[in-house]
Amino acid sequence: MSVAALVNTNEWPLSDFQANAHLREVFQRDGVVVLPEFIPHEVVQRMVAETEELVALAHRSESHKTAYLTSPDESFPEGHPRRTVQSSAVEVIAYDHIPAHHAVRKLYESDELMTFVAGVLGQEKLYRYADPFGALNLAVMGEGDQLGWHFDMTDFVVSLALQPSQAGGEFENAQKLRTATDENYDDVHSVLSGNARHRIRVEPMHAGSLMIFNGRTSLHKVTPIEGETLRIVALLAYDTMSGTDSSDELKLSRYGRLPK
Ligand SMILES: O=C(O)CCC(=O)C(=O)O
Numbered sequence: 001m002s003v004a005a006l007v008n009t010n011e012w013p014l015s016d017f018q019a020n021a022h023l024r025e026v027f028q029r030d031g032v033v034v035l036p037e038f039i040p041h042e043v044v045q046r047m048v049a050e051t052e053e054l055v056a057l058a059h060r061s062e063s064h065k066t067a068y069l070t071s072p073d074e075s076f077p078e079g080h081p082r083r084t085v086q087s088s089a090v091e092v093i094a095y096d097h098i099p100a101h102h103a104v105r106k107l108y109e110s111d112e113l114m115t116f117v118a119g120v121l122g123q124e125k126l127y128r129y130a131d132p133f134g135a136l137n138l139a140v141m142g143e144g145d146q147l148g149w150h151f152d153m154t155d156f157v158v159s160l161a162l163q164p165s166q167a168g169g170e171f172e173n174a175q176k177l178r179t180a181t182d183e184n185y186d187d188v189h190s191v192l193s194g195n196a197r198h199r200i201r202v203e204p205m206h207a208g209s210l211m212i213f214n215g216r217t218s219l220h221k222v223t224p225i226e227g228e229t230l231r232i233v234a235l236l237a238y239d240t241m242s243g244t245d246s247s248d249e250l251k252l253s254r255y256g257r258l259p260k
Pocket of ligand 1: 139147152159171215220221222233235
């Protein structure tokens with residue numbers, strides 16, 4: 001199946017240099033770019049149905065870590081972001097559980113999509129992740145699940161919203177809050193303590209939206225899910241170097257197992 005059958009190429013012509021240059025500018029400016037209706041409605045429906053068949057294979061993880069995805073560091077003063085714990089709960093379907101015919105897997109394995117993402121990121125070339133579980137994974141969140149405030153450990157993430165929850169499940173983002181050389185703890189503290197609503201933007205996560213996001217510098221969360229409808233998001237992992245894999249610690253916490 002060609003990627004043209006999976007992507008709304010009328011709206012998002014993947015190889016249109018001009019259009020991609022605009023997306024690249026937005027990504028560079030904001031650290032995030034959202035492409036609404038990237039996937040046509042009927043394809044999204046197929047992706048959701050194919051994901052629902054796999055829900056029993058999902059691994060549930062619940063974590064209580066700081067926004068830096070670490071345990072609290074008691075050497076910092078009380079109330080400091082490095083000591084402040086965030087709660088998260090999510091179920092994840094790993095790449096090796098997603099069959100070859102799944103439309104999301106076909107999309108992820110398309111070179112055309114990877115070249116397009118590289119163009120938006122301003123990268124010469126990208127590689128798919130080497131993690132046999134995390135290269136492509138489907139995050140499924142039910143009532144009460146949430147992701148606490150956190151920075152990612154990777155430079156960027158590509159997510160595809162497949163199904164929003166009835167309420168809650170909002171992706172809140174305080175963009176570009178830190179840099180490689182400045183942790184900006186004061187502003188991180190303000191966001192964590194709810195005193196910086198003006199810095200937070202809710203990114204639209206309608207079914208079929210693709211989001212390309214720099215989660216290493218932007219502090220973000222998913223608010224608690226309300227209602228019975230599962231919130232489903234596909235996470236497509238790429239890197240600028242070939243062979244990049246996740247640590248065993250991350251695999252065990254997110255997927256509950258290690259490769260055999
Ligand atoms: O589910 C989402 O929308 C975002 C996921 C996320 O923030 C993450 O996995 O780090």
